[in-house]
Amino acid sequence: MRKKIAAFRPESVLERSMEKANRYGFDFFGFPVFELVDRKEALREIEEVFEEGVDIVVFTSLNGVKKAFSICEGEIDLKKNLSTVIVGAIGPVTRKELEKRGVRVDFMPDEYSARGLMRLLEEQRDVKNKNIVFLRSSEGGQDILDFLRGKGASVKDIRVYKVKIKDSEEEKRLFSDLLIYKPDYIIFTSSLTFKTFLELARKFGMEEKIFSVLEHAKTVAIGDLTAETIRKEGMKVDLVAGKSTFEDVLKGIER
Numbered sequence: 001m002r003k004k005i006a007a008f009r010p011e012s013v014l015e016r017s018m019e020k021a022n023r024y025g026f027d028f029f030g031f032p033v034f035e036l037v038d039r040k041e042a043l044r045e046i047e048e049v050f051e052e053g054v055d056i057v058v059f060t061s062l063n064g065v066k067k068a069f070s071i072c073e074g075e076i077d078l079k080k081n082l083s084t085v086i087v088g089a090i091g092p093v094t095r096k097e098l099e100k101r102g103v104r105v106d107f108m109p110d111e112y113s114a115r116g117l118m119r120l121l122e123e124q125r126d127v128k129n130k131n132i133v134f135l136r137s138s139e140g141g142q143d144i145l146d147f148l149r150g151k152g153a154s155v156k157d158i159r160v161y162k163v164k165i166k167d168s169e170e171e172k173r174l175f176s177d178l179l180i181y182k183p184d185y186i187i188f189t190s191s192l193t194f195k196t197f198l199e200l201a202r203k204f205g206m207e208e209k210i211f212s213v214l215e216h217a218k219t220v221a222i223g224d225l226t227a228e229t230i231r232k233e234g235m236k237v238d239l240v241a242g243k244s245t246f247e248d249v250l251k252g253i254e255r
Contacts, residue, residue: 002027005253006183006217008193009246010036010063017246024250029181031174033196034163036063039138042160043071046135049156050081055130058088058117060140065089065097067161068135079103090117093245113223114144121148128152138162139192141225165196172204179209185253186213187220189246191229194221198233211235220249 007030009017014030021028046068059065072078082103089095091112095105107124109116121127130153134140138159148155188194201210218238221227227237241249 003184003253004029004181005185005187005250006030006178006181007187007189007246008033008197009189013246020247020250024254026185026250026253029178029183031171032166033171033193033200034165036067036137036161037164038067038071038161039159040071042068042135042158043075045156045158046072046078046160047076049131049133049158050076053131054085054133056086056088056127056132057082058090058132058134058136059094059098060090060114060117060134060136062091062093062097064136064160065094065101069101071160088117090114091245113225114141115224118144118147122151130154132156133158135160137192163192163196165200167200167203171200175201175204175206175210179206179213182213183217185220186217187222187246187249188226188230189222189249191226194226194229220253222249 002025004027005021007017007028009030009032011032014032017030018028059068069078079102086106087098087103088107089098089105090109092108095108098105107120109120111119127148128151132148132153133156134145135158138161140157140159145155145157188197198207198210201207214235219230219236220239220241221230221237222241224240227240230237239252241252
């Protein structure tokens, strides 16, 4: 009997996630718990930092790359501007998206997280007096910024997209379907995904039933930060996937 997997992925990758799950012999149920909205006002911020001078630009996710290029399209030649600076990426998916757009990636941490980036910068690069720009989500953590400022860098955090929680009757129905589905594994790809999932369960009055599903299933977290967020809510984590690709998670479950 095929094992059942539940994951809460963006609309744009749901079908691909299902295809990959099927390839590894799993049944798949998933839906997005939030949508990503461009911050159009970030355009002026991006223009200003390149006018003032940038040494390093860091992309922390695939969505950060897509949204930054979407905002700049027809207004700024982002690819050309990035060719004059050092570019960093967290995770192979982020790097691949940049390279697909003709952008050279100069560094990527082995651990696909802010902590991995801190370690890499501390070991390999002198950031003192460097102008560093992050192009990322409005939900990005503060730790990496504080770390770099503590090392003497000037840091600009440009939020190229924000998160809008999906909380309509459709999502409420999907939560009910999840209770019926009773997955063997539940995958949380980020702390934000888990927090939003829990917030919606509470809003829909399903917290107790959802906790029961989580107790029944094996919980899989991508990254230590996600695992830590889940455990803070008193829940168990059965598998922590160090790599950020969905396929790597499926391989881990298969093993």
